[in-house]
Amino acid sequence: MPSSLSESQPWHDPSSEGIPSLGIVEANSWTAAMVACDTMAKSARIAVVQAEWNDMLGAVIKIVGMPSDVSTAVEAGARVAETMKQLRSSVLLHRPDPDAIRAIISPPEYNALIEQSVVKQPVSESEIMSNPTAAGLALGFIETQGFTAVFEAIDTACKSAAVEVVGKEKLGGGYVTVVIRGDVAAVTAAVEAAKPKIEGLGKLIACHVIARPSQAALSLLPK
Numbered sequence: 001m002p003s004s005l006s007e008s009q010p011w012h013d014p015s016s017e018g019i020p021s022l023g024i025v026e027a028n029s030w031t032a033a034m035v036a037c038d039t040m041a042k043s044a045r046i047a048v049v050q051a052e053w054n055d056m057l058g059a060v061i062k063i064v065g066m067p068s069d070v071s072t073a074v075e076a077g078a079r080v081a082e083t084m085k086q087l088r089s090s091v092l093l094h095r096p097d098p099d100a101i102r103a104i105i106s107p108p109e110y111n112a113l114i115e116q117s118v119v120k121q122p123v124s125e126s127e128i129m130s131n132p133t134a135a136g137l138a139l140g141f142i143e144t145q146g147f148t149a150v151f152e153a154i155d156t157a158c159k160s161a162a163v164e165v166v167g168k169e170k171l172g173g174g175y176v177t178v179v180i181r182g183d184v185a186a187v188t189a190a191v192e193a194a195k196p197k198i199e200g201l202g203k204l205i206a207c208h209v210i211a212r213p214s215q216a217a218l219s220l221l222p223k
């Protein structure tokens with residue numbers, strides 16, 4: 001697995017004028033965006049700058065790195081989001097203009113309507129490793145359109161296997177994602193048990209298990 005970029009490298013700071021390349025993958029669901037993020041981090045040596053939501057079901061992952069790495073990562077991330085039928089768009093920007101960076105990289109923003117931040121900065125590697133046991137567990141994502149559906153689904157998931165709820169993300173448009181973790185077998189069993197409970201209560205957007213999550217994916221988990 002490619003190693004992550006060091007914070008000492010100049011392009012790790014998005015305000016730097018020395019960013020070789022910047023990649024963007026936009027998905028229609030938070031689950032697909034997180035799977036794309038994990039895939040990109042595992043496919044090339046890149047750093048995740050931030051994730052950002054809009055109010056039309058879009059979730060954007062922004063990465064930086066050397067041109068060949070960012071190109072490989074964006075292609076891989078877009079491909080997996082497309083496989084999940086959730087890809088909105090992707091783009092690769094070589095040597096982005098410093099003035100453009102001020103618009104592309106967003107300041108912190110809180111959305112009072114969905115009661116959460118809509119610009120997510122990745123936590124540091126040290127914060128991830130402060131709980132090394134949790135960092136080694138699989139992640140499960142259950143995303144629905146409608147609260148009732150996801151509440152029923154997560155209750156079933158927790159009753160079906162030994163999993164822990166990490167948190168909840170709201171994307172707008174009624175899209176809600178609950179993230180769970182545990183060993184691979186438990187998370188898989190929990191997600192599979194939850195799926196049938198969604199029918200009739202809401203719309204299933206995505207369910208996915210990441211067996212060995214990258215630090216990039218772990219850095220964007222809900223707190």
